[in-house]
Amino acid sequence: MTLVWLGAAVMVIAALLRMGLGALARMDRAGEAQAAVEGHPRAQRHNRILGWDRWMVVAGWRMEGALTILAVILLTAGLSLYGQGGWSAAAVTVVTTLLVRMVAGWAGRHWHGAERVSGLVELSARFHSRLWRPPLLSDTDAADSAEQDISEEKEMISSVLEFSDTIVREVMVPRTDMVTVTVDAELDELAGIVKEFGFSRFPVLDGGIDRVVGMALAKDLISILVVGGNGATVKDIQRTPLYVPETKAVSDLLREMRRNGDHMAVVIDEHGGTAGLVTIEDLLEELVGEIVDEHDEHDEWLRAEEGGVWHVDGRYPVDDMGDLLGVTLPQEEWDTVGGLVLALAGRVPEVGETFSTHGVEFGVREVLGHRLAKLRVQRSGEMLGEGMRAVG
Numbered sequence: 001m002t003l004v005w006l007g008a009a010v011m012v013i014a015a016l017l018r019m020g021l022g023a024l025a026r027m028d029r030a031g032e033a034q035a036a037v038e039g040h041p042r043a044q045r046h047n048r049i050l051g052w053d054r055w056m057v058v059a060g061w062r063m064e065g066a067l068t069i070l071a072v073i074l075l076t077a078g079l080s081l082y083g084q085g086g087w088s089a090a091a092v093t094v095v096t097t098l099l100v101r102m103v104a105g106w107a108g109r110h111w112h113g114a115e116r117v118s119g120l121v122e123l124s125a126r127f128h129s130r131l132w133r134p135p136l137l138s139d140t141d142a143a144d145s146a147e148q149d150i151s152e153e154k155e156m157i158s159s160v161l162e163f164s165d166t167i168v169r170e171v172m173v174p175r176t177d178m179v180t181v182t183v184d185a186e187l188d189e190l191a192g193i194v195k196e197f198g199f200s201r202f203p204v205l206d207g208g209i210d211r212v213v214g215m216a217l218a219k220d221l222i223s224i225l226v227v228g229g230n231g232a233t234v235k236d237i238q239r240t241p242l243y244v245p246e247t248k249a250v251s252d253l254l255r256e257m258r259r260n261g262d263h264m265a266v267v268i269d270e271h272g273g274t275a276g277l278v279t280i281e282d283l284l285e286e287l288v289g290e291i292v293d294e295h296d297e298h299d300e301w302l303r304a305e306e307g308g309v310w311h312v313d314g315r316y317p318v319d320d321m322g323d324l325l326g327v328t329l330p331q332e333e334w335d336t337v338g339g340l341v342l343a344l345a346g347r348v349p350e351v352g353e354t355f356s357t358h359g360v361e362f363g364v365r366e367v368l369g370h371r372l373a374k375l376r377v378q379r380s381g382e383m384l385g386e387g388m389r390a391v392g
Contacts, residue, residue, distance in 0.1 A: 007074030014067035168253060169246035170317070170335045171286055172267045172276035176371060177315070180205050181216055183235045187224060190234055194218045201264045203277060204238045210273040212266045214238030241266045246275045254283045308379055311365070314338025314372035325379060327358050337362070338372035348372075356380055 179197050181190050183206045193202065204214035220237040242265040244253055253265065257280050269275040301313035302324075312321065316337045322329040334340055341362050342348070344355040348370050354363045363376035 007071045007077075010067055010074060011071035014064055014071055017064045017067065166250045166286060167246065168244060168248045168250055168265075168267055168278055169275065171250055171282045172246065172278040173282070174276045174315075175209055175274050178203060178209070178274075178277055180209070180212075181234055182206070183213060183233070183238065185234045187221055187232050187234065187237070190216060190221055191225065194221065201279075203241065203264075203266060203274075204234055212241060212274055215241040215264060215266075243268050244278070245270075250283050250286060253278070254280070257283070310377040312337050312375045312377050314341075314375055321377065325360055325377070327360060327379075329358055329360065337375055337377065341372055341375060 179193065179199060180203045181193055183204050190202070194200075200218045202216045203212045204216050205211055206213040214234075216234050216238050220239075224232055224237055242257070242260070242262045244265045244267055246267050246269055257263070257265065262280070264277060264279045266277055267275040301316050303311040305311065310321075310324065314337055317335060318329050318331050318337050318340050319335075321337050329340060330343075331340075332343070334343055340357070341355055341364065344357060344362070345353070348367065349355070349364050349372070351364050351367055354361060356362070359380050361378050361380045364372060364374075365376050366372075366374035
């Protein structure tokens with residue numbers, strides 16, 4: 001019976017390891033990184049494991065497989081010695097093992113408590129890596145790899161720290177760029193808008209842009225049209241929207257949207273009007289960079305030219321522009337390059353006008369209504385200090 005109990009113990013360890021690996025596979029990397037920065041010990045361990053290279057992850061799964069095989073051998077041998085027939089013992093062992101693995105795999109994917117065994121994952125992977133080390137790298141390759149890892153880690157830490165200080169106004173889609181639908185529009189009209197723009201969610205207006213009363217989802221539209229929604233309007237499918245102030249921290253909003261299952265929020269200014277909208281994708285892009293899908297328009301917001309010239313969309317973030325040019329551009333009541341140039345001009349400038357600040361020259365290339373659509377940006381010949389002035 002000793003072999004049976006030993007085999008059962010090994011199987012339990014293998015099951016826990018499988019459960020932990022499954023939990024880590026479904027874990028939210030961005031959320032864990034944020035929690036780690038805030039000082040949560042378990043999140044710091046999760047973030048460390050999630051940052052392993054492919055070899056360490058494979059090591060964890062190999063250990064789980066090796067422990068399972070060992071458990072099968074011990075259980076089969078123990079049952080055989082206990083009086084069971086060889087084939088009967090093997091069959092019982094295999095069936096039991098498969099059931100345990102299935103339950104452990106399901107728990108890892110669906111039970112939040114499975115994250116508590118992440119320490120076992122780390123321990124087993126490190127033990128495996130000591131027994132079977134990956135091929136050694138040359139000094140040059142090792143140095144390059146280490147330098148790349150450090151660079152990526154610094155970039156990730158920087159993104160997380162900036163994320164914690166960012167407010168919704170800095171990442172939202174402004175009201176002038178919102179694609180909306182009216183509450184009394186027929187569903188055929190909404191279907192045309194969905195086809196034209198490729199979005200899955202649209203703010204619903206009852207009057208002007210400051211009267212956002214709902215949110216229309218493309219999937220709700222499809223379900224109505226399938227059964228024949230003749231005469232139905234957007235009002236019949238609209239959902240209650242999430243309203244958030246433009247000064248709300250994006251880290252708090254991301255947690256709230258994940259908790260409630262929201263994918264889009266209407267941003268409200270201090271006067272109760274509509275400032276814009278923000279999606280969960282906008283928030284995640286602040287951490288991991290731009291996320292491009294098949295529906296995104298691939299407009300060139302930023303295009304480089306010889307001689308250090310940049311052709312920039314007016315909506316491009318002013319702090320990112322400063323990073324590209326290696327200068328700190330002023331950022332007060334504006335967040336975009338277009339907003340900075342409007343502040344420099346004190347009015348809506350005309351095409352061809354040029355403005356300078358902090359050693360950077362901005363040329364107006366295209367104006368749409370009251371918005372600066374396209375700009376030409378380059379370093380000036382000499383630094384201009386802290387002042388802002390027009391030069392043409």
